[in-house]
Amino acid sequence: MDSDKLGHYSKTFITDVPADLGSPEAQHFKQTIRRFPDEAIYIYSFKENRMMYADGWEPLLGYRDDEITMMTIVNITAPEYAPFSNELNDKALMFLHNKTKDLEQYSFTIELKKIHKDGTHVPLISKVGVFATEEGRVTAIIGHSQKNESIQLGNVMRYAAYGPDKSAFEEELNKQLFRHYAISEKEKEALSLVAEGFSFKEIAARFGVSQSAIEKRIIPMYKRFEVKSLTHLISFAYANHILP
Structure with a gap:
């Protein structure tokens, strides 16, 4: 997938810079952020335009933690899910960038497939939430992706939104994503x-x-x-x- 197929916000904020896992910051995250079995985690900084932390990506999708980037995560979405997934990310970011309060309480989940480094498809439940804010703006997000072989993925994309203004969040996503086969x-x-x-x-x-x-x-x-x-x-x- 070409980065030109991403939305305005995605093209503006997503980069191909991996995390420096030897940094004190990354070591702190490793000690404080719990990772469950069959799960991979990332923390991405909009402020620094790079990954701040990555853990669990090699057993899940075949990429070393020190090579996984935000652009890679976007680009390895299975083709049939990519347009919807990219647009969902884009519209969620747009919604959050118009909010100034309780930002850390917002998140969304999506069921989709990613392409493993060996070419196989892996069914995942991915959750993305606000990790850090400054002066009423989102500066970093955290993503959890967990393998789930029990997911029966049909032609309809499934997602959910969470947060203090959950109804408005989900309604905005519904309105923007109506042209896709999707259900909240x-x-x-x-x-x-x-x-x-x-x-x-x-x-x-x-x-x-x-x-x-x-x-x-x-x-x-x-x-x-x-x-x-x-x-x-x-x-x-x-x-x-x-x-x-």
């Missing part, structure tokens, strides 16, 4: 209850929102997934592993 965790939750036989009114009561709010989560999926009815939408969701 909030949409998936509502759809799973529809599949169980609950009415929009009952779902609204469960979530403590209006019925129209639930309709706005469900009805737009008709056009996005090119289905003609609620029954068709539910069968599409099962066929594409959106619902178990």
Whole structure:
């Protein structure tokens, strides 16, 4: 993938500079940041335009920790997931750059495949969150990528947003990413209850929102997934592993 295919924010902030793992800063992160089995971690600094820390990438994707870069992580996304993944990263950064409070509480997750150095595809759950801020601006992010062979990845990209203004965060991503075959965790939750036989009114009561709010989560999926009815939408969701 060419860097020209990245969004405006990605092209501005992402570089090909690896972490200096011998630095006191990296050694501090190694002692203080816990890494789980089958997981790789990175910390990327927008302030310094480089990786600050990397751990666990060789067993996960075949790249040494001292060679993995932010550009590499972006470029090894499987082709079918790359456009959506790049745009999600871009829109999330744009959203966060317009926020000034509680930035460290924001994060998002995405299910996708990365290409191992040996050419095989590895299914991952990746979570990206704000790691550091200065004067109301994001200066560093932290990413956790964990191998998960149990993920059944269909044609629909799955993601979730978290933070104090979670609804606005997810709605902004939904609006920007509508042209992709994608579904947010909030949409998936509502759809799973529809599949169980609950009415929009009952779902609204469960979530403590209006019925129209639930309709706005469900009805737009008709056009996005090119289905003609609620029954068709539910069968599409099962066929594409959106619902178990």
